[in-house]
Amino acid sequence: MTDGGDYTEWHAVGLAGDIDDDEVVRFDHGDVTYAVYNTSQGYFATDGMCTHEESHLADGFVDGDIIECCMHLGRFHIPTGQARDAPVTVDLGTYPVKVEDGTIFIGLSRRGSGSGA
């Protein structure tokens, strides 16, 4: 499948019902970790590691459209990956997500990483 001229590979993350409302799960592909969210605005995906220090965002707290890291409580805007509150200052990479036949897919570049951790 192509996406804006770049090849995008779609990878199944799990069934839509597997991620509770206002929840985040970890998805590993190769040696890169991603975070996939179920929010009231829909499903989203970002880099899986906090940009402040090596901490998995999947262990964090989803509050509306914000993910709060579990280690130092830095906060990111989930849909855009924007760093919102100290100690995070570097944005997260974001990735396309789609749901087909009840399965959630994350779109990764053909080289498989984007700006992931």
Place this chain on the structure above:
Amino acid sequence: MDQNLGDWYACKVDRGELKALMRRSDARGLAQFGGFLALVAASGVLAYQSLGSAWLIPAFLFYGTLFAFAEAASHELDHGTPFRTRWLNDAGAWIACFMMWREPVFGRYKHARHHSFTSIIGSDPEGAGFRSRNLFDQGLEMLIRHRHARLHMGATIRHAFGIVSERDRDFFGIPESEDRRMFWNARLLLLSYVAVIAWSVAAQSWLPVVFLLLPHSYGAWLHDLCSRAQHDGLATNIKDHRVTTRTMLLGPVLRFLYWNMNYHIEHHLHPNVPFHALPKLREKIKDQMPPPSRGLVGTWGEILPALMRQRKDPDYHLMPVLPEARV
């Protein structure tokens, strides 16, 4: 020491239950912070009414002692957990930081490092590993907060003049992108202290300074007895909060003033859990924790002999009995 956060001990707790505990509440935040400020204000009225009477010293000591628990408020508000609404956290943090002589950006990065390197000697900027071994100096800090003043007011003055030290950058990890916010915060904070001093001069009265600037010093003792109990006398250089950090059981008055930070192992394991949910977190994981210390006096009964012994044997520390060792 490497910084692989995954190496730290993690307790087992159901994700759904943990998520429920992490929920923030503006109502709980307002009740706690509003209640705390109301208590401080009421004790301030008592102190004012004691002027010219024999009650002056105990009344101001009472006021200052309550006031100094703004450090516990500032800690929670800096974490951003008491209120669900972000600006309420930020506004509350400003009030508490003013009371504590602490600029919020510097304080937040310094405290983040404490959470990354809890009790790792040479890396933790707070906690037991940071302290002088000199008991006189430690006692003086408890009474007048001279080290806190040097560190935080020094940073505020430096940053107000746009100066960032190598230590700010390399040790505390403050990125350049935070400089502008930190500089303006520092200027505002410094200006507010100058305004209080100017008020005192204009009114030819010490009262504004004594009520607003100095209570964090003359009232620090009780909060310091609580906060020093978080890590003092315990192990260092071990990536397990259960042996470097202490949970102690306190009565309801101290728990309220101290924002439940007596559940300190639980706070370090899950900093996202707000103050009001820490006792519930404790209940869920207590079978994985060492036995808690009991009461402030009882806890210091453990700490003081350990501190005395550490003067001669710096490697000595208390070692709590972990559940896996009990079976």
